[in-house]
Amino acid sequence: MRDRALCASLDDKELGALNALGQRRKLERGQTLQWAGEESLVCANLLSGVLKLSANTPDGREQVVGLLYPADFVGRPWAELTDFTVTALGDAELCVFPRGPFERVLEDHARMERLLLQRTLAALDEARARMLTLARLSAREKLAGLLLDLADRAQGCRATAFGPVTFDLPLTRGEMAEVLGLTIETVSRQLTKLKAEGAINLMGARGITIRDRTKLEAA
Numbered sequence: 001m002r003d004r005a006l007c008a009s010l011d012d013k014e015l016g017a018l019n020a021l022g023q024r025r026k027l028e029r030g031q032t033l034q035w036a037g038e039e040s041l042v043c044a045n046l047l048s049g050v051l052k053l054s055a056n057t058p059d060g061r062e063q064v065v066g067l068l069y070p071a072d073f074v075g076r077p078w079a080e081l082t083d084f085t086v087t088a089l090g091d092a093e094l095c096v097f098p099r100g101p102f103e104r105v106l107e108d109h110a111r112m113e114r115l116l117l118q119r120t121l122a123a124l125d126e127a128r129a130r131m132l133t134l135a136r137l138s139a140r141e142k143l144a145g146l147l148l149d150l151a152d153r154a155q156g157c158r159a160t161a162f163g164p165v166t167f168d169l170p171l172t173r174g175e176m177a178e179v180l181g182l183t184i185e186t187v188s189r190q191l192t193k194l195k196a197e198g199a200i201n202l203m204g205a206r207g208i209t210i211r212d213r214t215k216l217e218a219a
Contacts, residue, residue, distance in 0.1 A: 010109065010111065010112060014109050014111075014112065017105055017108075017109070018097070018105055018112075021097045021098065021101050021102060021105065022045075022095045022096065022097050023095070023096050023097075024047075024093060024094070024095060024096075025044070025093070025094050025095075025096045026091070026092070026093050026094075027049070027051075027088035027091070027092045027093075027094070028088065028091055029088055029089065029090045029091060030087065030088065031087070031088050032085060032086065032087045032088075033051070033074065033086040033087070033088070033094070034075070034082045034085070034086050035082065035085050036054075036055055036056070036082055036083060036084050036085045037081060037082065038081065038082055039080065039081060039082075040075065040076060040079050040080060040081055040082045040099055041098065041099055042075060042096050042097060042098060042099055043073070043074060043075035043076075043077055043096075043097050043099055043102050044073070044074040044075060044094040044095060044096040044097065045071070045072075045073060045074070045094065045095045046068050046069065046070055046071065046072050046073075046074055046092065046093075046094050047070060047092075047093045047094060047095060048070050048091075048092060048093045049070070049088060049089070049090050049091055049092025049093060049170075050067060050068065050069055050088075050089045050090060050092065050153075050170035051067070051068040051072075051074065051086050051087065051088055051089065051092060052064050052066070052067055052068075052086075052087050052089055052171075052175070053065050053066040053067070053068065053084040053085070053086060054084060054085045054087065055083075055084055055085070056085075062178065063178060064175060064178040064179045065084060066084070066123075066126070067089075067170070067171075067179070068086075069153040070153075072119075073116065073119055074086060074094065075099065077099060077102060077103045077106060077116070078103060089170040089171060089175070090168075090170055139180075139182055139186050139187075139190055140190055140193070140219055141219065142180040142181075142182065143176070143180060143182075143187060143190045143191070143194070144194065144199075144216050144217070144219035146176060146179065146180060147194075147200065147208070147210065147216060148210075148213070148216055148217065150167070150169065150170070150171075151165055151167065151210045151213075154167035154168075154170075164201075164209050164210060164211045164212075165209065165210050166203075166207065166208070166209040166210075167207075167208065168206045168207055168208075169206045169207075169208050172205075173187050173188055173191075194215075194216065194219060197215060197219075198211055198212055198215060199211060199212050199215035199216045199219060200216065
């Protein structure tokens with residue numbers, strides 16, 4: 001995880017400065033790390049699990065605007081308030097840093113600050129790609145793309161390097177619908193079609209196997 005996380009840019013001395021601030025924190029499914037509009041108190045590296053970023057519409061509906069996976073960075077340095085609510089989709093573990101001291105460490109370590117900027121720009125690119133997904137792609141294309149992304153980020157099981165990969169979906173059907181701007185019925189219908197075509201296999205409420213990645217990519 002260290003090779004992919006923010007601390008990958010640090011030497012041992014710099015890592016020691018960061019570790020002096022960090023504390024491990026565990027979240028259970030449904031537990032919230034921070035709420036949109038509240039004072040921004042912490043930043044964090046996600047060590048395990050999946051988190052969702054969400055916002056509320058003026059009429060009170062929740063909209064999922066992004067997902068965070070292991071090695072992703074959580075929070076915004078130099079921001080007084082949090083933009084989005086951050087909630088665990090399952091059991092998760094983070095390395096949490098108080099925002100003020102973390103900002104001072106960034107100011108003293110240019111390499112870490114540069115890597116954080118790179119990750120921020122990558123997140124911006126992902127947000128723009130998501131806008132294209134919601135605006136232009138069909139329901140089938142949206143769901144296939146999400147499943148490929150989840151498969152690439154999941155710590156799943158596979159018998160061979162290029163064989164089928166099995167993992168638990170971190171999202172319910174309803175949450176997938178929120179992310180993709182679809183209805184639950186549409187998500188369920190498209191999953192059934194992909195299963196019938198041999199691209200995936202479904203096991204219970206959350207289990208999924210990507211049986212044929214080529215078929216899923218073609219979708």
